[in-house]
Amino acid sequence: MNALLEQFLSESRDFLQGIADKLMQLEENPNSTELMVELFRFVHTLKGNSGLFDFPEMTRVLHASEDLMDAVRNGRVHYSQELADQLLEAMDFVGILMDEVEGTGQLSNQHSEVSAALAQSLRALIVSAPEDSIEIGSDAISILLESSEISIPKTNVTAEKPTLNLPEEIAVELYRTAKSGDVVTLLEYAPEAECFFKGEDPFFLVRQIPDVLWREVTTLNNAPLAEMDAYSCQLIFRVITTADVIELRELFRYVPEQVNFKTLEAASFILPDGEKEEDALQDEFIASALELLNKDDTATLIRSTETMLGLVAPTLWFSSALRWLLIILECDAENQALKRILIESLHTFELPNLTNLAAEIVVEKSPVEEIIEKSAIVLSEKDHARFDMIMKSQRDVLRLPNNNNAVFVGRLKAVATTLKGCCLALNKNSDAVEVEKALETAISENSSEALLTWLANYTIPTEKTVEIVESEKMVKSEQDVEKLIISPEKETHDSSLIMPNRRAEDNAPASKTLKVDQEKIDRLMNLIGEMVVAKNALPYLANRAETVFGVRELSREIKAQYAVINRVAEEMQDTIMQVRMMPVSFVFQRFPRMVRDISRKLGKEVHLVLEGENTEADKNIIEALADPLIHIVRNSLDHGLELPEIRKAAGKPAEGKLLIRASQESDRVLIEIIDDGKGINPEVIKNKAYEKGLIDETTLERISDQDAVNLVFAAGFSTAEVISDLSGRGVGMDVVRSAVEKVNGTVGIESEVGKGTRLFLSLPLSMAVTNVMIIESNKQIFGVPMDMVVETVRVPFDQIQAIKQKQTTVLRGKIVPLLSLNELLAQNIDQIPNEGNEFATLIVRIHGENVGILVDDFRETVDIILKPMAGILGGLSGYSGAALLGDGSVLMVLNPRELI
Amino acid sequence: MAIEYKKSLAIFSGNVSVEEAEGLLDFFVKNPKGKINVADCSHIHAANLQVLMVVKPIITNEPKDMDLQTWLHIALK
Numbered sequence: 001m002n003a004l005l006e007q008f009l010s011e012s013r014d015f016l017q018g019i020a021d022k023l024m025q026l027e028e029n030p031n032s033t034e035l036m037v038e039l040f041r042f043v044h045t046l047k048g049n050s051g052l053f054d055f056p057e058m059t060r061v062l063h064a065s066e067d068l069m070d071a072v073r074n075g076r077v078h079y080s081q082e083l084a085d086q087l088l089e090a091m092d093f094v095g096i097l098m099d100e101v102e103g104t105g106q107l108s109n110q111h112s113e114v115s116a117a118l119a120q121s122l123r124a125l126i127v128s129a130p131e132d133s134i135e136i137g138s139d140a141i142s143i144l145l146e147s148s149e150i151s152i153p154k155t156n157v158t159a160e161k162p163t164l165n166l167p168e169e170i171a172v173e174l175y176r177t178a179k180s181g182d183v184v185t186l187l188e189y190a191p192e193a194e195c196f197f198k199g200e201d202p203f204f205l206v207r208q209i210p211d212v213l214w215r216e217v218t219t220l221n222n223a224p225l226a227e228m229d230a231y232s233c234q235l236i237f238r239v240i241t242t243a244d245v246i247e248l249r250e251l252f253r254y255v256p257e258q259v260n261f262k263t264l265e266a267a268s269f270i271l272p273d274g275e276k277e278e279d280a281l282q283d284e285f286i287a288s289a290l291e292l293l294n295k296d297d298t299a300t301l302i303r304s305t306e307t308m309l310g311l312v313a314p315t316l317w318f319s320s321a322l323r324w325l326l327i328i329l330e331c332d333a334e335n336q337a338l339k340r341i342l343i344e345s346l347h348t349f350e351l352p353n354l355t356n357l358a359a360e361i362v363v364e365k366s367p368v369e370e371i372i373e374k375s376a377i378v379l380s381e382k383d384h385a386r387f388d389m390i391m392k393s394q395r396d397v398l399r400l401p402n403n404n405n406a407v408f409v410g411r412l413k414a415v416a417t418t419l420k421g422c423c424l425a426l427n428k429n430s431d432a433v434e435v436e437k438a439l440e441t442a443i444s445e446n447s448s449e450a451l452l453t454w455l456a457n458y459t460i461p462t463e464k465t466v467e468i469v470e471s472e473k474m475v476k477s478e479q480d481v482e483k484l485i486i487s488p489e490k491e492t493h494d495s496s497l498i499m500p501n502r503r504a505e506d507n508a509p510a511s512k513t514l515k516v517d518q519e520k521i522d523r524l525m526n527l528i529g530e531m532v533v534a535k536n537a538l539p540y541l542a543n544r545a546e547t548v549f550g551v552r553e554l555s556r557e558i559k560a561q562y563a564v565i566n567r568v569a570e571e572m573q574d575t576i577m578q579v580r581m582m583p584v585s586f587v588f589q590r591f592p593r594m595v596r597d598i599s600r601k602l603g604k605e606v607h608l609v610l611e612g613e614n615t616e617a618d619k620n621i622i623e624a625l626a627d628p629l630i631h632i633v634r635n636s637l638d639h640g641l642e643l644p645e646i647r648k649a650a651g652k653p654a655e656g657k658l659l660i661r662a663s664q665e666s667d668r669v670l671i672e673i674i675d676d677g678k679g680i681n682p683e684v685i686k687n688k689a690y691e692k693g694l695i696d697e698t699t700l701e702r703i704s705d706q707d708a709v710n711l712v713f714a715a716g717f718s719t720a721e722v723i724s725d726l727s728g729r730g731v732g733m734d735v736v737r738s739a740v741e742k743v744n745g746t747v748g749i750e751s752e753v754g755k756g757t758r759l760f761l762s763l764p765l766s767m768a769v770t771n772v773m774i775i776e777s778n779k780q781i782f783g784v785p786m787d788m789v790v791e792t793v794r795v796p797f798d799q800i801q802a803i804k805q806k807q808t809t810v811l812r813g814k815i816v817p818l819l820s821l822n823e824l825l826a827q828n829i830d831q832i833p834n835e836g837n838e839f840a841t842l843i844v845r846i847h848g849e850n851v852g853i854l855v856d857d858f859r860e861t862v863d864i865i866l867k868p869m870a871g872i873l874g875g876l877s878g879y880s881g882a883a884l885l886g887d888g889s890v891l892m893v894l895n896p897r898e899l900i
Numbered sequence: 901m902a903i904e905y906k907k908s909l910a911i912f913s914g915n916v917s918v919e920e921a922e923g924l925l926d927f928f929v930k931n932p933k934g935k936i937n938v939a940d941c942s943h944i945h946a947a948n949l950q951v952l953m954v955v956k957p958i959i960t961n962e963p964k965d966m967d968l969q970t971w972l973h974i975a976l977k
Binding site for chain 1: 924
């Protein structure tokens with residue numbers, strides 16, 4: 001993967017997160033222009049960046065999102081929940097694409113359809129807006145067309161129905177190909193006018209189409225040469241190919257909206273052509289041919305058709321149809337209906353009801369076109385006058401006296417067709433249905449009255465009527481009226497925002513932050529660690545200079561130098577720690593979205609409050625925090641907070657409150673997750689734990705409520721009756737605890753039934769430097785992490801009592817079990833007491849209980865850089881790692897939690 | 901140079917890029933009866949193609965590239 005792509009991916013993830021954040025904030029504060037502008041800038045930049053790479057699926061969705069945000073920003077579309085959902089979905093999709101890119105380095109084209117669908121639904125939001133945002137009314141379309149970047153496919157494509165003027169020989173060939181089982185596809189490609197400025201070469205693209213059977217290129221340009229704009233693409237390509245449609249879509253993946261694919265049926269090629277002149281022999285032939293067809297005498301039919309062909313001029317339509325008949329007899333002899341239709345068509349020279357190619361090419365309408373249609377209801381004055389004229393003449397026709405019944409019915413039908421056409425042009429399909437009904441009544445009554453009544457009642461929608469209808473709508477809702485009042489100001493405000501030019505938004509102040517690969521920082525930290533060790537060797541050197549070589553002067557100078565190096569090294573270490581520090585918001589930022597999604601899914605109302613997001617801790621700690629926190633939050637949402645009805649019944653507000661708070665307490669980070677839900681019932685927990693065999697009967701009897709609540713951290717514990725996709729698999733809280741303990745953290749829980757639950761995690765600020773106490777046992781030294789050491793005491797021999805086989809002592813009125821370190825390390829040697837026959841005892845706190853470890857002697861405490869042990873030694877869980885001491889010796893650091 | 905302009909003949913060679921379209925249009929405005937020699941041409945950009953489609957000039961030498969030849973015949977028909 002190249003560096004640019006790597007950077008794009010890492011940046012884009014930030015952007016996606018930023019977009020999600022902004023959307024969340026917008027949800028709270030939907031009218032904030034500032035937020036919208038920022039959101040737009042994110043989407044805009046992301047789109048621009050994605051354009052650098054070959055990810056059309058990604059760019060398309062982002063482009064649509066950008067357009068939508070642009071519309072929102074300019075107040076053309078109102079921010080709504082639905083809109084947020086759509087955008088979030090789109091961003092999730094982009095995230096999925098990025099995962100794929102990250103994994104494989106490229107994008108497969110399987111996302112193409114999803115991408116198109118997403119883009120379309122996003123655009124649909126832009127489009128649907130003018131209907132409910134009244135302030136813009138009918139001008140909306142023009143604004144939309146001018147200001148947004150939606151490419152409008154040429155309307156010419158839809159206006160003139162594309163008839164394929166296939167020469168007969170090619171049509172025959174195509175027919176045979178289609179009959180032979182190949183899928184014949186008509187591809188129509190109308191590049192947008194500005195495509196040349198986007199670096200596209202439509203002709204090149206078209207030339208890449210494989211297996212071309214027929215091709216055509218037309219230009220819409222009809223300006224004289226001198227006025228022609230060479231750089232406005234006016235071409236339309238049409239190609240018939242047997243290539244796979246999937247392959248074609250892949251080829252045109254950058255411009256899917258400009259291409260139409262249509263699978264052509266074999267029958268659609270049967271289009272006899274020629275001069276439509278009557279021939280003397282025609283009627284006779286038709287009669288005999290139909291007879292032969294009824295008898296199913298194909299051989300004779302072929303013969304007579306061939307004879308007939310010899311007799312008529314080859315340029316006639318009749319002749320062409322005969323040639324087609326022969327081909328059908330050859331390729332599709334079973335198809336009686338087709339043959340019959342063809343033979344019967346010889347009467348009229350019109351081929352009815354075959355798969356009529358021209359009628360079937362349905363050009364997909366872009367959303368923009370659709371609004372043009374929908375809003376086309378409003379007629380300009382000129383059109384209105386014309387419309388009036390049409391109506392008037394229809395009325396005149398209807399009033400003509402009924403002289404001849406057959407003619408009269410035809411006349412009625414003609415009028416109805418005209419009226420229906422008018423209705424459809426006005427996009428009033430319902431009216432067209434009414435016309436149809438009126439026509440039926442008129443024919444059955446044999447009078448034009450029904451249609452006349454319809455005409456009399458029909459009013460043509462004018463700009464005025466539309467306005468009235470809309471102003472009525474406005475009055476209906478006060479909110480809408482507000483919108484109306486606000487909007488003009490908003491409009492001007494926004495236009496001043498865009499006016500200078502959009503690029504201004506790209507000129508964000510130069511970033512002061514530097515993105516560095518974590519590996520580099522880790523390496524830097526390792527180097528500093530080594531330097532600290534090297535530095536620690538200096539006092540030894542000074543000592544040697546004095547004692548071994550007897551140069552006191554030199555020893556003093558070395559010590560002076562050491563002081564300086566020590567200061568610099570410590571500062572360096574501090575600084576690098578600062579670099580590795582990250583705010584907890586890194587983990588917190590995903591919660592608003594998560595809580596929103598989950599609470600919606602569960603039908604709960606949750607108000608999430610985040611506090612202390614700026615609290616910082618080492619990156620490793622923060623990262624280790626992410627999973628446990630997510631688990632806890634899920635648990636709180638799923639088990640803690642109740643459904644709104646239950647809350648109301650319990651006299652609590654329907655909306656539950658979930659507070660996630662981070663704070664710093666000396667050298668630890670404290671994270672609390674507090675909900676005001678139903679709390680944890682210790683009785684339920686006790687019984688569950690007993691049922692699952694986690695505690696025995698005696699424990700069940702005497703366990704305190706607090707201890708019972710703590711049982712949720714026991715492995716294999718789950719209170720949920722039903723396993724949901726959120727929680728309840730019984731691997732919940734013990735995973736949380738082990739994850740937290742892995743980074744030397746602790747986790748605790750407090751709960752009050754009916755009031756809520758408070759979970760708290762306490763984590764070290766940094767893992768890099770560990771403060772250990774050095775102890776001596778059996779002539780070796782070991783380190784014990786200081787954060788586990790409660791106190792050090794010297795226990796006189798006579799105060800050690802044995803309870804059963806275990807040694808214990810009473811310390812300040814509490815029994816403390818005593819363990820010998822030598823024994824723990826499987827060395828069969830007694831600990832050595834000091835001269836006063838006292839044993840050096842290290843009191844450590846493990847899972848909330850104090851335990852005394854007997855050692856030979858205590859030494860000093862040191863700051864070390866703890867390296868976890870690798871390889872085979874890594875499996876020794878009794879040690880948490882090793883560190884180098886200043887004199888070059890290795891210090892093994894014990895892990896009492898595992899040891900005991 | 902992808903298009904070489906003689907008095908009333910434009911000689912195309914290689915891949916004729918989009919930048920040539922303006923010049924080609926000028927050429928035909930000045931020489932409405934100008935001809936083209938596309939023998940050594942492998943591809944012309946769509947912008948050039950649409951200029952040719954409006955002018956429909958006489959082709960003095962057909963392109964050696966058969967696919968291009970087919971397309972030009974259809975386009976300039």
